[in-house]
Amino acid sequence: MKTICVIGIGYVGLPTAAMFASKGHKVIGYDLNEKAVNALNRGEIIIEEPGLGDLVKKVVSQGNLSAQTSCPKGLDAYIIAVPTPINEDKTADMRFVESAVNAIVPCVRKGSAVILESTSPPRTVEDLMLPILAKTGLKIGEELYVAHSPERILPGKVLEELRTNSRIVGGINQKSSEVVKSLYESIVEGEIFITTSTTAEMCKLMENTFRDVNIALANELAKMSEELGVNCWEVIKLANQHPRVNILSPGPGVGGHCIALDPWFLVEKSANAKLIKQSRINNDSMPMFVLNKIESILNGLEGKTVTLLGVTYKPNIDDIRESPVMHLWKMLEKEGANVKVCDPHAGEKINNNFDIYSACENSDIIVLGVNHDQFADIDFSLAAEKMNGCSVLDTRNFLNEQEIEKAGLKYYLLGKGN
Secondary structure, three states, X not given: OOEEEEEOOOOOHHHHHHHHHHOOOEEEEEOOOHHHHHHHHOOOOOOXXXXXXXXXXXXXXXXXXXXXXXXXXXXXXXXXXXXXXXXXXXXXXXXXXXXXXXXXXXXXXXXXXXXXXXXXXXXXXXXXXXXXXXXXXXXXXXXXXXXXXXXXOOOOOHHHHHHHOOEEXXXXXXXXXXXXXXXXXXXXXXXXXXXXXXXXXXXXXXHHHHHHHHHHHHHHHHHHHHHHOOEHHHHHHHHOOOOOOOXXXXXXXXXXXXXXXXXXXXXXXXXXXXXXXXXXXXXXXXXXXXXXXXXXXXXXXXXXXXXXXXXXXXXXXXXXXXXXXXXXXXXXXXXXXXXXXXXXOOHHHOOOEOOHHHHOOOOOEEEEOOOOHXXXXXXXXXXXXXXXXXXXXXXXXXXOHHHHHHOOOXXXXXXXXX
8 A cells, every 4th residue: 555646637637546446556636726625525526527526425435535625745746737828929838747746845754755646748758857856855757756647538537547547657767657556556457557747747748749730630621621512521531441541530639638739749849740730720729710611601790699509618517628629619709799609518618508498599500519418309400490590500410401301401510511
């Protein structure tokens, strides 16, 4: 049994803390967010993730998990799981990591391990963390073990993937890697691979960049298909019959705290990341592409009412970070449109969150932004009765075209040309 501090009890840190606590470790979550800390100490959570609420309630009641707003001293391991956002100029904002490492300095003891889970630019451990940790007076790699072990989890399946996915541990030396690998073996059933800290940083970034580049290809196909009078969804379906082709799905953009941000870390660090940069630009352009499509359908946006169904960055989760539909929402309002939103998962994270049919009242167009399961059973006849207009734009190829047109509405599909 180890004593562990998880710094940052959000979408990554809280499930990680709960998993370690479920294996008998004594875990303290350290976060400056008093709302999150107080909720955790009551055995409650303030994020949406299947199974997490029950697990947290259980391990808190067992006394294995608690939270506080100060960094605890003298523990076996300190796991940093804080955000790494980007600045306006697309460079990495490392303030939270730097602050977390500084907070750790007076708390570690001989034999402690410091583990960075936050996705970070290459050489963050070497160039940012180690100079700060040197202030401890401990011999780095001999008395204080340091490593990067990036998470590989999918929102909606976090607990399962924490347990079953393989993991990379990049230590600053072999001893650090072995100590940290031993810790994660208590919660990870998948294989754990040892490498250097910088290689581990590059691996996580390339995993997300791989997805981003491939989504950019799909989004570019959608744009070309509208230009050339082709249905990109049919192209994808048929092209993917080839045994070595797997084109992904287009959409209104790429969001979330990983894929939408991580490639910029590589662009910042390397002048050779040209394809990566162009892919980011392409994916970031999709909200504007959707905006222009809405404007074309409505013959203008000023004074029009747009219903947005779904604003989180992906289906069936509550996370709105870097959501392209949130960007679309702001752009629509800037162009003079009245926007009414329905998102059953976003809850209080957004203002004026309507139910489906209230959101359709006096609407000129319904735009499906996120394919939440709840939107599979919309009664479009009822929606049509409440609308001013007769248009539905599906950005996810999710809605039933026949049912929509049977209700007297006009169906438009992102990536389908005339």
